Amino acid sequence: MKIVKVEAVPVSTPLTRPFLMPGTRITHIHSVLLKLHTDDGLVGYADSGDTSTWYRGEIQESIMGMICEHIAPRFLIGADPRDIEKIVGQMDTFVRDNNQAKATVDFALHDLKGKAFGVPVYQLLGGRNTEASVQGWVVSAGPVDQVVGEAVTAVEQGFALIKLKSDGNTDHDVDNVREVRAALGDDARIVVDANGFWTYEQALRTMRRLDAYGMYCIEQPVPHWDIEGMARLRARIDTPVFADESAQELHDIKEIIDRRAADGLFIKMQKAGGLLKAQRWLTMARLADLPVMSGCMIGSGLEASPSAHLMIANNWASQFVHENLGPLIIHGQWENEKQPIENDIAKNPPIFSDGKLYPNEGPGFGIELNEEFIAANITPGKQPRTVR
Numbered sequence: 001m002k003i004v005k006v007e008a009v010p011v012s013t014p015l016t017r018p019f020l021m022p023g024t025r026i027t028h029i030h031s032v033l034l035k036l037h038t039d040d041g042l043v044g045y046a047d048s049g050d051t052s053t054w055y056r057g058e059i060q061e062s063i064m065g066m067i068c069e070h071i072a073p074r075f076l077i078g079a080d081p082r083d084i085e086k087i088v089g090q091m092d093t094f095v096r097d098n099n100q101a102k103a104t105v106d107f108a109l110h111d112l113k114g115k116a117f118g119v120p121v122y123q124l125l126g127g128r129n130t131e132a133s134v135q136g137w138v139v140s141a142g143p144v145d146q147v148v149g150e151a152v153t154a155v156e157q158g159f160a161l162i163k164l165k166s167d168g169n170t171d172h173d174v175d176n177v178r179e180v181r182a183a184l185g186d187d188a189r190i191v192v193d194a195n196g197f198w199t200y201e202q203a204l205r206t207m208r209r210l211d212a213y214g215m216y217c218i219e220q221p222v223p224h225w226d227i228e229g230m231a232r233l234r235a236r237i238d239t240p241v242f243a244d245e246s247a248q249e250l251h252d253i254k255e256i257i258d259r260r261a262a263d264g265l266f267i268k269m270q271k272a273g274g275l276l277k278a279q280r281w282l283t284m285a286r287l288a289d290l291p292v293m294s295g296c297m298i299g300s301g302l303e304a305s306p307s308a309h310l311m312i313a314n315n316w317a318s319q320f321v322h323e324n325l326g327p328l329i330i331h332g333q334w335e336n337e338k339q340p341i342e343n344d345i346a347k348n349p350p351i352f353s354d355g356k357l358y359p360n361e362g363p364g365f366g367i368e369l370n371e372e373f374i375a376a377n378i379t380p381g382k383q384p385r386t387v388r
């Protein structure tokens with residue numbers, strides 16, 4: 001079996017309502033849909049998920065350029081897609097960084113391999129540990145009444161954790177946590193994600209105020225490069241610290257572990273560089289006894305699938321709460337079992353029900369593309385690219 005054609009399609013999916021973060025208002029998900037065609041007619045699919053200049057520093061043009069001009073001609077065309085370890089090794093040796101582009105390739109290879117063997121991707125990742133992964137809900141930044149209302153509804157809808165996005169004003173963050181704690185009671189798991197936008201000094205002052213509320217964790221309180229600062233902060237506050245933007249490559253994880261800079265790690269498949277590299281990443285987390293939470297780049301039912309499969313297969317990760325909610329955030333829904341999602345890259349997104357996520361049964365990710373939606377939502381001014 002050989003890869004004979006690579007297609008990359010820029011897609012912009014509109015959100016039902018904008019998602020707010022510090023200095024960022026997300027109205028569309030600008031992603032790259034990748035198709036790997038083989039000589040025996042199988043096609044592997046992947047969706048990069050949303051692109052973000054500040055989170056990954058990769059955009060549609062960089063992902064499409066890296067894949068179409070470098071990765072596809074050198075490592076994909078003519079290669080056996082089942083040799084994932086070999087292809088990922090070549091990408092890592094000859095392409096620096098660009099983990100979202102590499103992850104998109106890795107996802108499509110796993111989809112193809114699952115289709116080649118006629119099994120769901122989770123079977124390639126160790127089989128099933130749990131039926132479904134337990135999900136938390138991520139609340140868009142906003143006025144405190146709106147934040148509390150959304151948090152209360154999310155718990156009623158079955159979500160096991162509430163993550164609040166900082167809007168950059170730390171007084172608002174403290175108000176939000178105090179009011180959400182009062183509304184949900186002592187047992188609720190509450191997280192604040194600062195996305196690395198606080199300085200060390202802001203983080204220390206804010207966390208000394210937030211320590212009173214017994215949060216599950218503070219996510220990325222300091223900038224991504226400041227692992228030493230995260231270690232100092234962690235030693236001075238009570239709330240567990242999770243690393244997200246700081247924790248990308250395995251050498252970052254090693255540094256975080258060596259410096260005792262975090263109590264837990266936040267993983268996205270795109271940040272780790274795909275499913276194969278994510279498994280190495282999770283092994284390091286397990287070795288250091290660090291809990292993990294898996295999120296998403298906010299994407300389609302296809303984008304949600306790699307993590308959905310890995311989070312029920314990986315023995316370490318399957319015991320924790322995650323937030324892989326892309327399709328629900330995009331389409332403004334709490335579930336899609338009773339109310340099916342339409343207008344998505346995937347015709348059949350994986351099912352979210354009662355705060356849990358169930359990966360599709362295969363083969364591969366078990367995703368059927370919504371070609372009509374894709375054709376109608378190609379990013380304005382951009383063109384699909386094909387490599388043979």
Ligand SMILES: [Mg+2]
Binds near residue numbers: 266
């Ligand atoms: Mg985060």
